[in-house]
Amino acid sequence: MKKFFVTLTAALLLSTTVFAAQSEIILPTVETESNLSVMQALNQRKSNRNFVDKNLTTAQLSKILWAANGVNRPDGKRVIPAALKTYSVEVYAVTSEGIYLYDAPNHKLILVAEGDFRSTTTTGQSFVEKAAVNLVFVETPEVWSTARKIPPREVQLANANISVGAMVQSVALAAQTEGLGNCVRGSINRDEFKRAAKLSDDATILLAQSVGFVE
Numbered sequence: 001m002k003k004f005f006v007t008l009t010a011a012l013l014l015s016t017t018v019f020a021a022q023s024e025i026i027l028p029t030v031e032t033e034s035n036l037s038v039m040q041a042l043n044q045r046k047s048n049r050n051f052v053d054k055n056l057t058t059a060q061l062s063k064i065l066w067a068a069n070g071v072n073r074p075d076g077k078r079v080i081p082a083a084l085k086t087y088s089v090e091v092y093a094v095t096s097e098g099i100y101l102y103d104a105p106n107h108k109l110i111l112v113a114e115g116d117f118r119s120t121t122t123t124g125q126s127f128v129e130k131a132a133v134n135l136v137f138v139e140t141p142e143v144w145s146t147a148r149k150i151p152p153r154e155v156q157l158a159n160a161n162i163s164v165g166a167m168v169q170s171v172a173l174a175a176q177t178e179g180l181g182n183c184v185r186g187s188i189n190r191d192e193f194k195r196a197a198k199l200s201d202d203a204t205i206l207l208a209q210s211v212g213f214v215e
């Protein structure tokens, strides 16, 4: 009997250790070599909706997030352009384990909420719940207060949307180099995601993008 409880306790401990979301995921340095050229990746770009529910490796996650918003120069500037050098768009990575905020300068993921919240990033497209990661692009207006010149609000939002356009194309190409599928998505349950990710009232959810293994 005692042996049974010891085994049961060990099994429970193991299951929580293995499946619990980590509070921080330090992402590995990105491998920038690829057998696929940019022109080949552009030629293959398309939306995929036939995802299979299988986690990405940490190296793949690292590549996708770096392509979305990573730092690519010693002065802190990024893979994607941003008006007035103001990086007002944050990227959230929503996986089967939790919602993470991508900390671009430190190239790591910070846990925001534990659990599978992938369904909150859609208004009902079922493929989203199978995609390994759903990126959600969120504009945070407070960043503009430190800009060299503060544009009117509608220009701030236009600038953010233009950066997001670059982000999703960058992710699509990076995904292609890993043989992963992607789908850019504007249909997002904004209220639910805002609640789940504990976003501030003034945050604007701009776009989402599913990335993952496909059939």
Ligand SMILES: Cc1cc2nc3c(=O)[nH]c(=O)nc-3n(C[C@H](O)[C@H](O)[C@H](O)COP(=O)(O)O)c2cc1C
Binding pocket: 045, 046, 047, 048, 049, 125, 183, 184, 185, 186, 187, 188, 207
């Ligand atoms: C701003 C934007 C929003 C989109 N929203 C959705 C969406 O909510 N759901 C979806 O399945 N596809 C969405 N798409 C993908 C388009 O349907 C897709 O790009 C289009 O049909 C062309 O197909 P292709 O990407 O394979 O070339 C969106 C694309 C963009 C650029």
